[in-house]
Structures are given as structure tokens and as C-alpha cells.
Amino acid sequence: MTKLIWIGAAALALAVPGTAQQTTGQKAGNFKLTDVDGRTVALSDFAGKTVVLEWHNPGCPFVQKHYGGGNMQKTQAAARAQGAVWLTINSGAPGKQGHMSGAEAKALMAEQKAEPTRYLLDPRGVVGKGYAAKTTPHLYVIDGRGTLVYQGGIDDKPTADQADIAGARNHVLAALGEMRAGKPISVAETRPYGCSVKYAG
Amino acid sequence: MGGMRFSFVTFLCAFVTLVLASPAAAQVPGNTRHIAIELIAETDTPAAGSEVALAFASVPEPGWHGYWKNPGDAGIETTLDWTLPQGVTAGPLDYPVPQRLLIAGLMNYVYEGPFAQFATLKIPAGLAPGTRLPVRVKSDYLVCTDEICVPESAQLETVLTIGDGAIAPARRARFDRWRAALPKPLGSEATYQVAEGGFRLAVPFPAEAAAIDAYFFPASAGTVNFAAPQAVTRSGDLLLIETAASGAGGPPIDGVLSVGGGRGLSLRAVPGIVAAGPEHAAEIDWASALLALGGALLGGLILNIMPCVFPILSLKALSLARGGIDEDTARGEARAYTAGVILTCVALGAVLLALRAAGASAGWAFQLQDPRAILILLLLTTAIAFNLAGLFELSAPGAINRAAASGSRGGTGGAFATGALAAFIATPCTGPFMGVALGAALVLPWPLALGIFAGLGLGLALPFLLLGYVPALRRRLPRPGAWMDRFRKALSVPMFLTALALAWVLGRQAGVDGMTLGLGAALIVAVGLWWMGRRQARGAQRAWVPSAAAALLALGAVMLVEREPAAAAPMLAANAQPFTQAKLDQLRGEGRPIFAYFTADWCITCKVNEKSAIETADVAKAFADGEVQVLVGDWTDGDPALGRFIEQHNRAGVPLYLWYEPGEPGPRILPQLLTKAMLTDLPGR
Numbered sequence: 001m002t003k004l005i006w007i008g009a010a011a012l013a014l015a016v017p018g019t020a021q022q023t024t025g026q027k028a029g030n031f032k033l034t035d036v037d038g039r040t041v042a043l044s045d046f047a048g049k050t051v052v053l054e055w056h057n058p059g060c061p062f063v064q065k066h067y068g069g070g071n072m073q074k075t076q077a078a079a080r081a082q083g084a085v086w087l088t089i090n091s092g093a094p095g096k097q098g099h100m101s102g103a104e105a106k107a108l109m110a111e112q113k114a115e116p117t118r119y120l121l122d123p124r125g126v127v128g129k130g131y132a133a134k135t136t137p138h139l140y141v142i143d144g145r146g147t148l149v150y151q152g153g154i155d156d157k158p159t160a161d162q163a164d165i166a167g168a169r170n171h172v173l174a175a176l177g178e179m180r181a182g183k184p185i186s187v188a189e190t191r192p193y194g195c196s197v198k199y200a201g
Numbered sequence: 202m203g204g205m206r207f208s209f210v211t212f213l214c215a216f217v218t219l220v221l222a223s224p225a226a227a228q229v230p231g232n233t234r235h236i237a238i239e240l241i242a243e244t245d246t247p248a249a250g251s252e253v254a255l256a257f258a259s260v261p262e263p264g265w266h267g268y269w270k271n272p273g274d275a276g277i278e279t280t281l282d283w284t285l286p287q288g289v290t291a292g293p294l295d296y297p298v299p300q301r302l303l304i305a306g307l308m309n310y311v312y313e314g315p316f317a318q319f320a321t322l323k324i325p326a327g328l329a330p331g332t333r334l335p336v337r338v339k340s341d342y343l344v345c346t347d348e349i350c351v352p353e354s355a356q357l358e359t360v361l362t363i364g365d366g367a368i369a370p371a372r373r374a375r376f377d378r379w380r381a382a383l384p385k386p387l388g389s390e391a392t393y394q395v396a397e398g399g400f401r402l403a404v405p406f407p408a409e410a411a412a413i414d415a416y417f418f419p420a421s422a423g424t425v426n427f428a429a430p431q432a433v434t435r436s437g438d439l440l441l442i443e444t445a446a447s448g449a450g451g452p453p454i455d456g457v458l459s460v461g462g463g464r465g466l467s468l469r470a471v472p473g474i475v476a477a478g479p480e481h482a483a484e485i486d487w488a489s490a491l492l493a494l495g496g497a498l499l500g501g502l503i504l505n506i507m508p509c510v511f512p513i514l515s516l517k518a519l520s521l522a523r524g525g526i527d528e529d530t531a532r533g534e535a536r537a538y539t540a541g542v543i544l545t546c547v548a549l550g551a552v553l554l555a556l557r558a559a560g561a562s563a564g565w566a567f568q569l570q571d572p573r574a575i576l577i578l579l580l581l582t583t584a585i586a587f588n589l590a591g592l593f594e595l596s597a598p599g600a601i602n603r604a605a606a607s608g609s610r611g612g613t614g615g616a617f618a619t620g621a622l623a624a625f626i627a628t629p630c631t632g633p634f635m636g637v638a639l640g641a642a643l644v645l646p647w648p649l650a651l652g653i654f655a656g657l658g659l660g661l662a663l664p665f666l667l668l669g670y671v672p673a674l675r676r677r678l679p680r681p682g683a684w685m686d687r688f689r690k691a692l693s694v695p696m697f698l699t700a701l702a703l704a705w706v707l708g709r710q711a712g713v714d715g716m717t718l719g720l721g722a723a724l725i726v727a728v729g730l731w732w733m734g735r736r737q738a739r740g741a742q743r744a745w746v747p748s749a750a751a752a753l754l755a756l757g758a759v760m761l762v763e764r765e766p767a768a769a770a771p772m773l774a775a776n777a778q779p780f781t782q783a784k785l786d787q788l789r790g791e792g793r794p795i796f797a798y799f800t801a802d803w804c805i806t807c808k809v810n811e812k813s814a815i816e817t818a819d820v821a822k823a824f825a826d827g828e829v830q831v832l833v834g835d836w837t838d839g840d841p842a843l844g845r846f847i848e849q850h851n852r853a854g855v856p857l858y859l860w861y862e863p864g865e866p867g868p869r870i871l872p873q874l875l876t877k878a879m880l881t882d883l884p885g886r
Binding site: 021059060061062093096097125129134135158159160161189191192193194195196197198199200201 | 274275276277278280304305306307309341343345348349350351352422423447
């Protein structure tokens with residue numbers, strides 16, 4: 001009987017997406033996606049470098065808060081200035097809010113003066129679910145050895161109000177700073193906030 | 202003259218208020234909010250030094266939802282920014298029991314219909330009556346559909362005036378309704394354990410208390426994987442929830458255990474040892490699964506003689522019996538028919554399970570608790586019974602006849618279609634026979650549940666399968682003849698009995714009035730069908746018209762029938778009476794000693810006290826000798842009047858034990874754990 005329950009549980013685990021999850025302090029799962037120019041990009045391409053993953057949906061008011069106020073662009077620029085790679089990932093399914101074609105995403109990034117290293121398209125949500133990305137924005141920091149060192153929200157003010165950016169602690173910049181100083185990450189996991197990722201199904 | 206001046210002043214005040222209020226209304230940003238929120242105080246005239254409850258009465262637009270304190274995988278908790286007069290303080294926001302909403306693998310804890318959050322204001326003492334206390338609050342919250350999310354902000358205000366604290370009856374009723382949706386404190390502590398990625402929670406919960414579709418809503422992240430299914434087992438006085446963990450655990454966790462019907466219990470769980478699902482519980486599951494499977498098989502078998510399936514089946518069966526069909530064809534057709542039936546049943550079952558998984562919390566048994574569902578079943582079974590008795594004929598629509606006929610010409614495709622059709626048509630008839638088995642299917646893990654639906658299909662297909670594989674049976678098949686008519690009429694008797702049983706259930710649920718209404722509706726349907734039968738006998742065109750009209754009329758009755766308020770008939774200790782404030786006052790006036798206790802079905806401490814102390818012979822004798830009157834307050838449904846009484850004694854919930862000694866001004870509050878000696882010592886001191 002117990003065996004049967006486990007078989008059932010295993011079947012359920014397969015059927016319910018979003019159960020896969022990356023553990024902080026362990027090796028981050030590798031993935032391959034297509035960027036806005038049709039090039040294939042793998043996480044393993046950036047071995048030895050710090051990588052930031054950002055989940056994106058242009059229609060989400062919480063994403064708009066950080067792009068509208070220039071906060072996300074500033075964070076991207078600061079990260080890249082420190083030698084980090086910034087991958088923005090869109091897991092919005094076709095027909096859902098925030099889904100974009102490569103050309104649309106390229107145009108939007110130019111218009112908003114966003115500077116990710118690459119903008120990646122994940123319309124089937126495979127990588128999003130593999131990382132258990134739940135909200136937009138949802139951020140992950142991976143160090144040069146491929147270890148996941150931070151996952152969660154961009155900062156500690158879970159609102160959609162631009163005025164709240166000024167007084168907030170930017171968890172990503174804080175983690176990058178601590179890594180550069182050779183210190184352990186003081187806040188390694190937070191609860192992400194924003195709109196739910198618009199997965200297919 | 203004085204009266205006139207008064208009304209003039211009133212008019213002036215109203216006018217000024219209107220003028221002052223309109224610009225404020227115009228300032229509402231956007232005016233297109235997706236949740237309409239009204240800030241309402243339980244009393245507009247609270248007394249100085251008291252507390253007053255404020256409700257945020259919220260109505261989301263259709264298709265939109267607001268969020269619980271812990272919004273789940275995504276979403277935001279409501280934040281409040283108060284602007285309060287000097288000395289007034291506001292407590293935290295209390296949320297009603299939430300609902301689950303699973304969207305694309307992400308779990309949301311939400312409100313999809315109207316809901317009310319509460320906050321309590323403390324009014325400082327020493328304020329003069331008539332003092333105006335303007336209360337302003339900015340509420341920031343998130344509102345979403347399945348597709349999009351909008352953060353909204355509402356500026357709400359109300360003005361309180363220091364007065365006598367009187368509460369208008371209409372407003373009290375509204376607040377009582379909202380309060381009923383708040384989780385009640387469980388009282389006893391739960392235990393949880395995180396092991397090998399699994400989260401196990403053991404909640405003390407009396408074995409006899411009902412828990413429909415139990416679910417644990419954790420109050421914060423980092424405890425359980427919100428989207429993972431929760432397996433619920435009950436073993437004696439423990440309710441065990443097993444799901445996937447997220448995080449390592451450690452500190453105590455808070456949450457709400459929902460127990461069905463919008464009711465919930467707030468609880469705190471401390472880390473400890475929680476045994477995995479007990480083996481004997483698993484065996485009980487297994488046994489009930491087997492029982493349900495047997496029930497499903499039998500139910501499917503019975504469906505074969507249902508008037509909606511019988512005509513199709515007899516056509517098929519007789520086509521086989523006529524002979525001239527070789528062994529292989531007969532077997533092939535039997536297999537195809539069986540596959541059609543089983544696949545359709547499993548598909549229908551999967552749809553039902555998917556609906557439930559998507560958050561629709563109503564199960565099969567739950568529907569049968571609705572008197573309207575019972576009445577519809579009553580009308581259906583009455584019509585079926587009269588059909589069997591020969592009052593009228595059921596002429597199947599053309600499409601069905603054609604499909605069945607193509608099947609009778611042979612070919613496995615046709616047989617498969619006939620099977621699917623038979624299963625599809627049979628499902629509305631499953632109600633009275635399949636209730637138990639389907640109910641079991643809904644609480645089992647889904648692979649087993651689908652097995653039960655497959656069992657239903659197999660049962661339905663069984664006679665035809667046997668006919669296909671056993672040539673002797675085909676040869677024994679009786680020729681169609683007058684016997685079939687007699688057989689059918691005999692079958693009407695059990696059908697009428699089913700209708701009778703349903704009428705009884707209806708009477709239990711909706712009272713004598715509801716049952717009379719139901720029987721009246723059945724009479725209307727019967728007359729309509731009789732008329733239809735007469736027209737059929739004459740060969741009239743559109744013979745069904747009178748019966749359709751009658752059915753419409755009868756369905757009108759369905760709209761009228763209402764559930765009777767549940768009679769308060771809990772199990773009471775000897776000579777105990779239900780608690781009411783009036784009864785208490787009356788008995789105290791008579792100068793009798795009174796033992797008043799407050800209990801709920803879900804309160805394990807209450808049940809232990811009742812079994813080990815209150816309901817024992819010793820205590821009954823001591824109370825009888827001392828002429829003690831026992832009053833019992835049952836708080837299972839969260840009766841607001843009782844809730845207020847309990848609150849007055851500085852308790853958030855049950856158990857509460859009070860002893861009123863004649864001559865003393867107030868009651869003595871007894872400890873939450875009672876002993877026999879403690880109670881027998883009370884009278885005569």
C-alpha cells in the first residue's frame with residue numbers, strides 16, 4: 001500500500017509543474033534558451049562568471065515599478081560593471097500577459113534603455129518551472145562556481161509604488177557587494193513579490 | 202416649533218455633510234477599482250475606553266480576486282496606513298478563511314467573492330460624549346484575474362462619535378455574518394515535522410467532528426510547498442496532513458485549517474515528532490477503496506436497467522442474439538463497447554477531479570446536502586419510475602437512435618460509439634445509486650479515484666462483455682416479448698422507493714413545508730407526464746409539450762425550497778439546556794446554581810472534558826443533588842452571540858467553563874482542564 005501511495009505521489013509530482021526548485025547553496029541547474037536574436041544561450045556558457053537571472057513580464061505593474069523608475073536598469077548596469085552577466089528571462093506563454101516575440105522584446109529593451117547581457121525567451125516555461133520562478137520580478141544570483149547564492153525578490157519593499165524604491169534594500173546589489181568583499185551572503189533567500197508568472201496551462 | 206427647528210438643523214447638517222463629502226468622493230483615484238471596499242464601524246457611537254470593530258467590506262468584480270494575509274506563491278498582503286485621532290490605536294488586520302486558486306501550477310490563497318477583513322480600534326478612556334473621532338485609512342492591496350494583476354489603493358474614512366456604544370440590529374447582523382467567516386481559535390496546539398522534504402502536520406481534532414476537504418493554509422512562506430497537494434488522513438482524534446515541505450522548519454508556524462463550508466480554525470504548530478500516515482489508516486483507505494470499487498461495479502451493473510440505458514442496450518444485445526454473428530466479431534464488439542464505456546466514465550471522472558483540483562471545493566456529498574439538488578433528483582426518479590410503470594414512453598432523440606442503429610449493424614467503431622453513448626447517457630442516473638462510491642472516489646488519491654470511475658464503467662459494460670464472450674449466454678437470451686413489459690413495470694417499484702427515500706431526505710433538510718413543496722412538484726410532473734402519455738397513445742405531434750411545461754413549473758418549486766435552519770440538538774449532559782443569555786438571566790433570577798459550558802465539535806479539549814468529567818455519572822448525581830442547572834453553548838458553527846459572550850470572559854474561543862453561585866455577582870471561570878472532583882465539589886459549598 002505504501003508503495004502504491006509513493007507511486008501515486010511520484011505521478012502527482014510529475015503532473016504538477018513548479019515543484020522543481022533550486023536550492024540555495026547548491027549548484028544551479030544548467031539550461032539552454034533562445035535569445036531575442038535567435039542565438040542559443042546556455043548558463044554553462046558563462047562558467048567562471050557571476051550570473052544574475054531576472055524573470056520579466058512587461059505588463060506586470062511590479063515590473064513596471066522597477067523599470068519605470070529606472071531601478072532595474074541601474075541594477076543591471078551596476079551588476080555588469082562588476083563583471084556579472086545579467087540574463088532576463090520571459091516565461092510568459094503565448095496569448096498570456098507579457099508574452100513577447102524576439103523582435104518585440106528587443107524593441108522594448110531599447111526603448112526602456114535596459115541592459116541585460118541577454119534577453120531570453122522561455123514560452124513553454126521549462127526553465128521558469130525548473131527554477132520555480134513564481135513572480136515577476138523574481139531574481140537569482142549564481143556565483144562563478146555555478147552555486148546559487150541568492151533567490152527571491154529584488155528588494156524588501158513588496159509594493160508597486162515607485163516611491164518605495166528609495167528606502168528599500170536592493171537584495172541583488174547587496175548580495176553582489178558581499179560576494180565581491182568575500183563575505184557570506186547575509187540575506188540568501190527572500191520571498192519574491194509581484195505578479196504570478198503567466199505559465200502555459 | 203421646537204420640532205421644526207430641529208428638523209431644519211438636521212437638514213442643514215445633512216446638506217453640509219453632502220457638500221463636504223462630494224469632493225472627497227471625486228478624489229477617488231481612477232474610479233475604476235476592481236474591488237469595491239466600504240469601511241464600516243460596528244457602532245458609529247462607541248463608548249470611551251471601549252473597542253470597536255471596523256470591517257473592510259470588499260466586493261471583487263466577477264473574475265477578480267483579492268488576497269489572503271499569506272497570498273501563496275505570488276501576490277501581496279494588504280497594507281494599511283492609518284490616520285487616527287490622538288490616543289486611538291488600531292490592531293492588526295484579521296482575514297476570513299481564504300480559498301485556493303491554482304493557476305498554471307502556482308497556488309494563490311484568495312477571495313473570489315465578497316469578503317470582509319476586520320480591524321479593532323481602541324478608543325481611549327475619558328473622552329466626552331459627542332467627541333468626533335475621524336478615522337482615515339489608506340489600504341494598499343493587490344487584485345488579480347487569472348491573467349493580470351493590478352495593485353490598487355483605496356482611501357477610506359468614517360467618523361465615530363463618542364456615545365453609548367449601541368449597535369443597530371441590522372449592522373450587528375451584517376457583522377455577525379462576516380464574523381462567521383473568520384477562523385476560530387482551535388485552542389489546542391498542533392505538531393509538525395519536516396523530514397526528507399516532506400511536511401507532516403498533526404492537528405488534534407475530535408474523531409466525530411466533520412472535516413470536508415480539509416486543507417492547511419500556512420500563514421507564512423518557508424514552511425510548505427503551497428502548490429503541492431495535501432493528503433489528509435484521520436486517525437482517532439488526530440487529523441494528519443502530509444505535503445511537500447519548503448524550508449527546513451524550526452520555529453512554530455501559524456496557519457488556518459479549513460474544514461469545509463467556509464469554516465476554518467486558526468492554529469499554531471510547534472516542531473515535534475509526527476508519525477507518517479499510520480499503516481492502519483492506510484489499510485482503512487484501502488478497504489474503503491475496495492468497498493467503493495465494489496459499489497461502483499454494482500452501481501454500473503444496476504445502471505444497465507435504467508430507462509435511459511436500457512433501450513440502447515437491448516438494441517445491441519438483441520442484434521447479437523439474433524445469431525449469424527461469428528465468435529470473433531461478437532468478442533471484438535464486446536471489447537470495443539467495453540472500451541467505449543470505461544473511457545467515457547474515466548474521462549468524466551477526470552473532469553470532475555480536475556474541477557476539484559482547480560479549487561472548486563464542493564464534493565459530491567456536499568451537493569447532496571443541498572435540498573435543491575435533492576428535489577431535482579426526486580423529480581428525476583419520479584419521472585423514471587412513471588416511465589418504467591408505463592405511464593409514458595421515452596422516445597430517444599433522433600441522433601441517439603441513429604448512433605445506436607449504426608452500432609447494431611455491427612463494426613467495432615459502432616460498438617465503441619454505442620458504449621461511449623451509453624456511459625454518457627447513464628451518468629445523470631448515477632445519483633441515488635452511486636452517491637457513496639463517488640463520494641469515496643473524491644477523497645481518495647486520484648489514481649485510485651480514476652480506478653473507481655473505471656469500475657463504474659466496467660460494471661456498466663459487464664453484461665454486454667459477458668454476452669460477447671459466452672456464446673451459451675447469447676443463445677439463452679430470451680426472445681423479445683410480452684415478458685419485457687412486465688419486467689419493466691416491476692422495476693418501477695424500487696424506483697418509486699428511491700423517490701420515497703429522497704422525499705424523506707428532503708423533509709429532513711427542508712422541513713415539512715419543503716417536503717410538501719417537493720411532493721407537489723412531483724405531482725405536477727406526474728400529471729404532465731400522464732398527459733404526454735395520453736397524447737403519445739393518440740400519436741399526437743409534439744406529445745412532449747405538456748410534460749415540458751410541467752417540468753418548468755416543477756423547477757420553479759426548486760427555486761423556492763430552502764434549507765431549514767439546523768435544529769440545535771447537540772448531545773447534552775443530563776438535564777442540560779442550550780445556552781442563551783435570556784435563559785441564563787432567568788435562571789440566575791431564580792437563584793439557582795448554574796454550570797455553563799461552551800464547546801464545539803472541533804475542540805478536542807472540550808470533548809476530553811465532556812467524556813472524562815462533565816458527562817460522568819458522579820457529576821450528574823452531584824449536580825442533581827445540588828439542583829444545578831447545566832447550560833451548554835455549542836460554538837461549532839461560530840454562533841456570533843456565543844462568540845461575544847465568550848469574549849466578554851476574556852477568552853478567544855472554547856472551552857470555557859463558568860460556575861454561577863447564587864448570590865455572587867459574577868461567575869467563577871473554571872480551568873480549561875476539568876476533573877470529576879473539581880465539578881462534584883462545586884455544588885453545596
